[in-house]
Amino acid sequence: MRTLVIIGAGPRGTGLLERLAANAAELLPTGQRLHIHLVDPHPPGGGRIWRERQSPLLRMNSMAEDVTMFTDESSAIEGPIRPGPSLAQWAADQPSFPPYRPVADPALRAELARLAPTDFATRRAQSAYLDWVFRRAVAELPAPVTLTVHRESALALAGPADGPQRVTLTSGRELMADQVVLTLGHLGSAPDERHAATAAFARRHGRYHLPPAFSSEAELAAVAPGEQLILRGFGLAFVDLVALFTEGRGGRFAYRPDGSAIYHPSGREPVLHVGSRRGVPYHSKTDYRLQGPPAPLPRYFGPATVEELLNRPGPLELRRDAWPLMAKEIGFGYYHELFHAHPERTTLPWAAFLADYDRYGWYQPELAALVERAVPQVADRLDFERLDHPLAGLRFADPEQLQQHLRQYIRADADRRADPAYSADLGAFLALLSLYGQLPRLLAAGRLTARSIAGELDGWWHGFFSFLASGPPGFRLRELLALSEAGVVRFLGADLSVTEDEANGTFVASSPSLPGHRVRATALIEAYLPRHSLQRTEDQVLAQLLRAGRLAEEVVVDPDFTHRSGLLTTDPADGRVLDPALGGAPHPRRLALGPHTNARAFAAFARPRTNAPAFRQNDAAARALLRALAASGPAGSPTTGERMAAGLTTARP
Template identity: 25%
Template sequence: MSVLERLVARLIKLENGEKVEIFLIDDGHIGTGRIWSTEQSPFLLMNTVAQEISAFSGMWDGKEARPGNGPSFAQWWQMHHDDYSQFGGYAPRAYYGEYLLYVLSAIERTLPPFVTLHKVSARVESLDEINASQLLHLSNDQELEVDRTVLATGHPINRLQALEKTIYDFASTTPDVTFIQGDSVADMDLSSIEPNQKVGIIGMGLTFYDLMVELTIGRGGRFIKKDDGSMIYCPSGREPRIYAGSRSGMPVPVRGRNQKPFNYEYHPVIFTQERALNIRQHGDVYFDRDVLPLLEAEITLVYAETKLRREKGELVAQLLRENVIKYHVDSVEGVNTLAFILGLSYPIAINIYHLADPFKGCMFPSIGAFNETLYSVLAADYAEAMHGNIGSPIKAALDVIRNTRSVIRSFVDFGGLNPNSHQFEFINKFNPVSGFLSAGPPAFRSLQLQALMRANIVTVVGPSIKLEPSSTNNCIYISSPNVHNSAVALNVVIDARIPTTDINRDCSNLTQSLINNGIFIPFVNKNDDIEFETGGVNVTPSPFHPIRANGTIADRLYVLGIPTEHTRWFMQSGSSRPHKWIDFMIDADAIAADILQGSDESGEYDANSDKNQYCAIARAL
């Protein structure tokens, strides 16, 4: 949708362009994709506040929406629904689907006369390169020959392996045992889960919260807020018993109450693009040695200045940042020294790995004892979130991870790290912690979870969970080695972890055809005799053409988003900000510009470029 919006915004600037036909291909949800389907449950919410999001590539002038000029998601929401204030700014995902359809309608309404947009309800099953064009084979048995193809295929469904394969095989042959594979909750079939049935959930990220609400208020239960701000849960009687667990045993912390305006921008002074480029130029970069200390110093700075602002006032907080710049401070120790001089009397030690694994090394005598401890941790996290993402030192500090994603990309993308560091320090270690600490749900989800724990509908089994099929008892046992007597017999197991990007395991017929045709290969990070095969599509820098198995560039194809994860980092984002293009919109526009072959930055079309351009924006799930 972003490529389409930018493509049409550029085409509108042409007075007498050559004929262009655009094919927007999706198998059932044209304009929204399956993730933003308007048919999904209203209880499934986004985890980014609506005012930070726009699918238009320009600020709205209040007139009729058009490519490059339209309302932000928050503005649209307030115009089309009367419940904006009820959600604290976090919209139902179905609303965002409606918004995307509004964007698509604005695009269609303003198409230049020489442009035709075809909406094709089908899946692209395979793609063949034929000289300078591509032949797309569709699931409706049609074939489509095009000149350019944008592949924006989104989250994969992967071939199962290891523990997931073991559980799937066991459930497939065992009566009364069900395994539900990792996916969007909107696409999970939860209808077979019976009241009071024991359901295990692997992973406690955003999908865990989605499952929690679908299996409770999605089944007729109600949350009631008490005078003291807490919630109680009134069950419908149709709820299962939920037993959850993860590596850390901690549900992803909630986001701080939003205090930031829609045009908020954070400007780092330690963890900067300049430092990233300078370090990367020297080569052999290790994440733990060269990158993480700078990021933690920036996090410490925001924590310290937030504390100083609360205790000493705004001018003292500003002075800390000015002194960090003045004295070229680039370490946690340096920030602590300057903060101490200004009145903070204790050292600040923020270790993101400790924050993400709060129960490491702890043993608990029972599940009840663990849940009492966890409940206290959740209550403290909620109280901190209520101070806001500017007022809470820790919530403000952890927002630095979100706000400096582009700096992290400068270090990491296209093999910027040593291969071993890329695999073990970054992808295996930092990546999950980054999401855990910076991408939580809205704060009221914590109150709901606490209420469900008190009602004995949700129980967290503990850290480092283990799953063991039992053919004797026709069940799967879930347990934690850190919690004594924690084994629980389950009838249903749901994988709530996000499927990783690995094109070799992707079940998509299109992806496998691209691999078989030598168009897709995984990006391999190489350094001397060390190699790390990432699983993401090997692409060029912007505009992201796939690099074929024979080393040549497929310069009429483009790959955007999640299929390139690990080649680049954090490709899940799919929108921009209302007031400023972020990386995603910049990428989408670069593809749109390249499609038009010879258009300059003003969007003018080169009359010598290919006649009768045909572009397929293909999304195959």
């Protein structure tokens, strides 16, 4: 009997289990028995972030037809492709996808019954889908493979590199394993020095402060009705918090015939003052499909291009060396859709435009002249600088002028993202997604400078991608407009600064968008998700291994710069943990997958037909695990009697 322990039963652990089931017939010797222990205090499938028990106000930021947990014909993997339904397909016809089990909650069952492919489902709906994906993966495990689910946390991991691994659970139970995988998902971290100092200020003055946190778990009741509250951050965490502070406190939205929203306050809302570096919300997701044929991606930033980059002498920088090609790829997706779906707004045939587009670099003036000649309307041209810095250089005479400007900006964005006439934006989005298929290889080669990884990859690029591609559904922006018109939300501007006034115990917000203007508040929320820090991780296993010197934070060093990413260092080939006690070599019995690792593939589920990096990682890890398990000696596993005595269950759907 071989034994595998997977710590973390959310989408990443579930995706790994699906790949284990898909590859087991090929890689496990005939008759070889394997027992898998799945450890997580939260329900398997959804895990912590996507558990069913959370507010129904919290939504996904992808349409239901754009969410899948399954490989397809686009997946560049070594293992077998096992297609499966998207969230939308599963919700529309659940009985046809075994193993079928009716959703117990009536409200959730009703939502799934009316879910359209282009709807933005609640996170509870995604939880139901992930529960089914988990049960399907278990059902597809071949007969010699069994599974036990442990609804508790892991505390520690120990064992020699050449021998059995011991996983200690909160109950005191110990699991012996041949292989262990850490699929821990998104993790919290203890506040850093800056946030700890702000928390100390809040305690001294009896004020409310929330450091970066998961919105669904935040304790918000201490913020009083009518209290002045600063929200620092304008992304998805902000969107969730606004929903919880408004509809979550009894307010409601109504809609006019033209689709605009009106907000009816309950009187229990705080006053929400919001600002950020850009000073505007993330661009909303489009709620239409391509109007023309899909662009043949990649064209300018594919495997051959990355190979050429890696063959260049000397260190590489993302903005200098890769971004011009990445930008051109995004432009290709954008203009391909514009020319094919809306040719009346162009002056050249597509073939003629493309021939010249191929010839010029992204920053060459000849390319700008080509676009100006072929695309007469400025609104139809792709301008990254304008998109990335919409308030740059703008100064407003008074707060009301800023409110009016932001309302116009948000209304225009919501209208554009709902209008198929601007479907070129979706073409750009799809090209943007394609870049993630190539970036892991560029990073894994170790050629990017430390400064570039810190400031350009983990800094600018991640923020720019999220701003353009990871925004909320369009209706959230229309709700934001209504909240602004009702006076519940007030905009602060770009390059937000928040200081602390010890004299009167208030937080003070200011922005160069409003010179000389200050907003005082008695509550402050850092409205963004926590970034993982291995040194401050809340996960007990990672903390224990770090203290024992058995894992390492990713540290990239150049002669003039050192970057500590906070991420766990793994082998990019298969996710093996690099162990300092083994001289930095991959640990033969320990793997880690997910956003807490330096693989940097955050989404555990993906848009169909995008060759998702996470699926490629899961497949490579599953095959490495199965090969190792086939070659290793047994570490021991619980007998049936031991499982019954411990109150455990072997999972079968």
